[in-house]
Every structure is written in C-alpha cells, then in structure tokens.
Amino acid sequence: MAERLRGHxxxxxxxAVAVAAEEDRRDATTAQLIEQARxxxxxxxxxxxRRAVGHLRRLGWTASELLDRLVATRCLREVA
Incomplete structure (x- = not known):
C-alpha cells in the first residue's frame, strides 16, 4: 500500500512542479505540500x-491535500 501511495x-x-514552473500559478501552500510529499x-x-499505519496516513493525507490544492488552483479537473 505504501508503494502505491508513493507512486500516486x-x-x-x-x-504540481510543472504548474509551479508557471510564474502566474506559483503558490506557497502547494510548495509546502510538494516538500512534504518529497x-x-x-x-x-x-x-x-503502529508507526507504519501513521506513515501511511501521512502519505494518504498529503496526497489528498495536494490533489485538493491542484483542483482548487484549477491545475486539474475535479475528481470523483
């Protein structure tokens, strides 16, 4: 599961990095999430x-937040 989350x-x-390269779309929140994801x-x-579960939760949360941020900044279309 961890490998799949890392891939996503x-x-x-x-x-996010491709979008951040565009000067008009730079965003501090997205930059923080990129750094956290890395x-x-x-x-x-x-x-x-117990620690492995916590690690998986952090991976999942970061993926979810980054996806939400990319949708909010209109870099991706909304997903179901």
Whole structure:
C-alpha cells in the first residue's frame, strides 16, 4: 500500500512542479505540500505496525491535500 501511495504522490508532485514552473500559478501552500510529499516519499516505512499505519496516513493525507490544492488552483479537473 505504501508503494502505491508513493507512486500516486509522485505523479501529483510531477504535476504540481510543472504548474509551479508557471510564474502566474506559483503558490506557497502547494510548495509546502510538494516538500512534504518529497520528504515522506523518501522515508522508509517503519517496521513497527503502529508507526507504519501513521506513515501511511501521512502519505494518504498529503496526497489528498495536494490533489485538493491542484483542483482548487484549477491545475486539474475535479475528481470523483
């Protein structure tokens, strides 16, 4: 599950970075989420079950927030 979330997060980061390259669409919140996504993706999943669940939750939350931000800034169409 962690690998799938990392893959989805990587795709969202790629879109966000491409959008951030456009000067009129630069956004501090998006930049923070990109940095958080990169940090989380670089971390290995903990071996402790409780910490692993927390790590998965942070990955999922970051992916969700980045997707919501990209939709809000009209970089992506709304998803179901």
């Amino acid at each position: 997060l990587a795709r969202l980061v790629t879109v 940090t989380l993706s670089a971390e290995d999943a903990p071996s402790d079950r």
